Amino acid sequence: MKSIAARIYAFLRSAALTVWLVGLFLFYYLSMAVWSNEAFGMYIVHLSSNNLFRGFYLLFLSNVVLRLIERLQRLWSTRAQFILQLPLLVGLLLFLPALFLSLNMRKTLRTPPVGMGDIITVPHGTEKYQIQSVEPALKKRSLRNEGAAVFDYEPGLMLLDPQGRTYRVGAFPPSPVGSTYMHVLTFGIGPGVELKKGREVVFRGYIALQLTPFGNVDVFDNSDLPYKFYLSIIPNSTIRKGKESANTYDLEKPRYNVTVVKEEQTILNGETDSSIRIDENLTLSFFTPSDWVIVEVVQDRFLPWFVLSICLICVGIVPFLFSMVMSKLRAK
């Protein structure tokens, strides 16, 4: 009995097992990469859904953990080396289980575009948060030239929980909110749109469109109307000085390029910052746009361990290499 356990232990800690498992992964990766392209992404998906992949990963995990522990034990006698190699080795010890647990236990919600007043409900839970305000990523009035960044600021939002506590959530790093981590994935401008048929308002509200970077064309339609409306934000004005030029944008009253398509035929193309007549009866008007964000809500208690492991690995690489070089020089 004891000998069987010893043999299993010897197998689990063997370098041959490491080589075989790495070889197996490479074979899998190569086959996927050559024949279906999305190799690494597929591997990550399999790791959180397929028991065969989980099994091989756990085998690799136990192999690496045993070998790392043995290495740490060996290093203990030479304290300087132990200290120099510790961050990287501990980082690796944490990384592999944290990755596995994070992938398998994480619950994620990506909200649809949300704006001020909307409610965010956490996945598989009862916690609810109301968006008090959205911190825009763009100045309301700006002068931009061709090389300008897409956004001026990192976007954010303020949340309010039922107990009246507020939370500020930015893009990075994610903020702990209740049992979750939240962060803003992307930011956009939702034009205020009013469609009027004669005097009847067919639609009035904000439409979350992807209009950034400026010039980007996005489309919306209305189920009651046979039209598709292509919008893009264009400069309110252009300032030229010599060969240089810059555009001004006023996001309180943006100027839109509007293309209206009916049955694949363009029936109108024009520019406006207020309203545009589409046919004898239908008018499209714009009012002050609103800001929207997409928020990622994640419940993952292993995330801090995962982040810590990556930090340890990044910090530990240089002292590890230094220690390896030193030990080689000393051996000579």
Add this chain to the structure above:
Amino acid sequence: MSFITIEKVSKEYATTRALNGVDCTIGSGEWVNIMGPSGSGKSTLLNILGGLDRPTEGIVTINSTDINRLSEDELARFRRETIGFVFQQSHLIPYLDATENVMLAQYFHSIPDRGEAEEALKRVGLGHRLRHRPAELSGGEQQRVGIARALINNPNLLLADEPTGNLDRSNTRNILELLKELHAQEKFTVVVVTHDPFVSQWARRVISMEDGRIIRDEPVRS
């Protein structure tokens, strides 16, 4: 069983015949001195034994290898692996210290090994002179370095051409005592060319030459 077999070896230069049908055998582990006046052909014979020169006629077999049949490369390898040389001048490299001079022989043989070189110098009594350059050593010490260098690659055959020619009597005795001690330990074959009768006393056998011929080959009474 003979280690060296010399059969009818002659060597002719443009106008002279340095060796004239020399026949001789030398057993493994033997110490043989070759004596004779200048021009008797003893150094020529030593050069042929060492593969530094080739005979005009005859066969030289060392350790069952007919060295005349070897190509230049094979001969060089054979010399490197089988033979050690000690000359009248120690021919040490002046800008290398004693250890490095010995390591040079290791380098040409295989790879240098400082520890082993230092050990060899300690065995010839130069443990206190490891980092000294030739100019900082006496003639006797230089010759000891030469012996250490000759023996560092564990040759089966040591060829010495007037090894004590530049030394006084006391240093000569020391060097020969050292060679005797090393010979007793390592059991290599020694061939010494000398014209000094004092040196001959250390050998077991003396071959006398004159005009390119062996005129006498007799054991030495201890």
Add this chain to the structure above:
Amino acid sequence: MSRFVLEALFIGAKEGVKLSFCTLLVFSLLSGRERLPLKRSVIAGLLVVFLASFLLLTLPVTFEMREIIVRMIGYVFGIFFFLSIGALFHESGTDIIGPFRSVGGKRVLQIPILLVLTIGYFAPDMAGSALFIADLASMAQAPMPVFLASGLGFVLFIAGTAALGRKVQPVFPRLFGLPQVLLTLALIKLLAGGIRGFAELTLIPAVQAGLMKLVHDVIHQTFVMILVPDHPVLSTTTWNFVGFLFRETAGLWLSLILLVTPLVLFVIKHFREPLRYPGSIDRPSQRRMFIRSIRDQRLLKSLPVLFFLAVIIMTWFSQQDAPGVSLYLPDPKPVAADGDALNIPIQSPTEDLRDGAIHKFSLLIRDEQVRLLIMKKPDGTLTACLDACEICPPDGYGQSREHVVCLYCKTPIPFDTVGKPGGCNPIPLPTVVTDKEVRLTMKDISEKWVLVKSGASKTTVK
């Protein structure tokens, strides 16, 4: 002698040299009577490959077939590359066969494995060359001389290399152990595996792109895991810390490191393999001799690895803008003429011809599909051409960072020279550009299209 015959001769010669050199390499590992069955297995594999290649000559060539073959070559490269690393680990002390030792040593298993590896290794290149020769034959006025020339080149160079090889082969065991043979086979695929022409490095950009994709995938997945959003919304400070990871140069360097690291480890591991002294050594000088001989052996066996290492590093950066899988290849949009006029709007809801990318359009002229290419040049002008040149079959063009690249001959054409006639440039069309549209005439397009179709080298557009 026509260009096609000459090219076929070269292709045959290339395959002949490759095949005989690789076979000699493998045979250097299989010396001795007891390994004769393994040699026979390799020869059987080669025969299968020959037969399959002959069959392939009779099949119609499709673009998909070429694509599959290139992928196969890449796949074989990867498999042999990793096998060589595994073999090195095994030879330098890490027992990776372990429990399979008793099974792995059996001839009954070794023979089919060797057969499959032989077929797998040689088949893609031979198939690629067969397709290429079939292509040449279809373009030439008389196909038979093309087939004969390729066969002649193949046989002559097999015989030549084999004759030369007999003299060189005794050196092989000193230079090549099993890991070195596997690595050399892999690297021959990387440097000489391909389906287009004599001198080619078609696989390097593909391997580069694959490795860069891996690097970017790993970075992307890590960022997703630690909840880093898309970069436009990151603050400048955060972006300054992580932005370098997304640059193309980072991908290029990291992918090179990924490819080169196993080779460097290969050499290091090879040199650090512990010495096992034979029992016959009892003198220090013998020990030194032994160490020296092992060092010499290791140095010699590292030479092929170091050679390929140098070649890979040299070609890595020179090939980064070369044609490969990373070319931008937009699908042509169907357009229709209005009488003799063909007007293409500069801006539509879905695209803007002035965005710097190439835009392709297709139209029917007398039941033939003709492709057009429109792009904005660095001087700001719009230029319209046929998506074909005067000298190559009309495979069209892809776009790399600084060039449009002929998909047939891989010639990169700087953006500035697009719209100028001659050579492998896209055939320019007389164009009127207004502020709203690009105006072409069907008469001009038809006239220029004749240039694409004329000449012996042309096949009709599918």
